[in-house]
Amino acid sequence: MYDSILFPTDGSEPAGSVLEYAVDVASEHGATLHVLSVADASREDVGRAGEEAMDAPRLAAQEIVDDAASRAREGGVSVVSAVREGDPSAAIVEYGDASGVELVVMPTHGRHGLKRFLLGSVTERVINTADVPVVAVNPDRERPLRYPPANVLVPTDGSAGAERALSEAIAVTRATGATLHLLHVVETGRLGPDARAVLDEAALTERADEIVAGAVEAARAESLDAVESAVEFGVPSKEIRRYSEANAIDLAVLGTQGETDFSRYVMGGVSAKIVRTSPVPVMWVR
Known part of the structure; x- marks a missing residue:
């Protein structure tokens, strides 16, 4: 590859x-x-x-x-x-x-x-x-590094950048035999603990399910069978880290355009927070 x-x-x-x-x-x-x-x-x-x-x-x-x-x-x-x-x-x-x-x-x-x-x-x-x-x-990681990976994570928001990241991750998982994990985080952290009650949770969940389903379909189209998917609510960087730790993720793959655009770094964007706190290597696809 x-x-x-x-x-x-x-x-x-x-x-x-x-x-x-x-x-x-x-x-x-x-x-x-x-x-x-x-x-x-x-x-x-x-x-x-x-x-x-x-x-x-x-x-x-x-x-x-x-x-x-x-x-x-x-x-x-x-x-x-x-x-x-x-x-x-x-x-x-x-x-x-x-x-x-x-x-x-x-x-x-x-x-x-x-x-x-x-x-x-x-x-x-x-x-x-x-x-x-x-x-x-991250040289200051606590977990040991592992390659080839057993589990590869793609946090997806449905953007063009996320699609490119997904394409690269599919290629990596096919080459290494890893399980592909697809995660969408509905961002509610900025609205406080009662956000899901205030927002239209049904609409949020429906949109999240559509994004994840589209990513799963793309992975299946490439003949990947080992695919896991999840939708979480909260602060994206925290939920991505939590998912990574809970599912023994070895490599995360993200796009640098869209909602995870690295240009949002100076504004405290999701990408910078992920890099700062990621317990695993992060592959950035521009």
């Missing part, structure tokens, strides 16, 4: 903890793993004068990529290593485009730590600009 996978690394502990997962994904699909490190000359610690100082970022990046590539080869996968210079997010996307990678796997945060957690981070920019799916892995 994926023949070429990109793993960008900055040599940080978070990135190192996600490398093994990237190797597992590449191994499962028989893919070549591209290990990339970007020499970011904009960093404050390399703003010194002198040729030696100017070379320091690239030398450091080369050391980082050599170490990660060596570890990846120990996992038995084919590896291509590369170093680029410039803005990290732009360099990652440009390298991916030029190398024909079909999937990017990277941590939600790296060297700059939790203070830059997604807000303006490299991962956010890659998610927003890459033409291929991006799997964001």
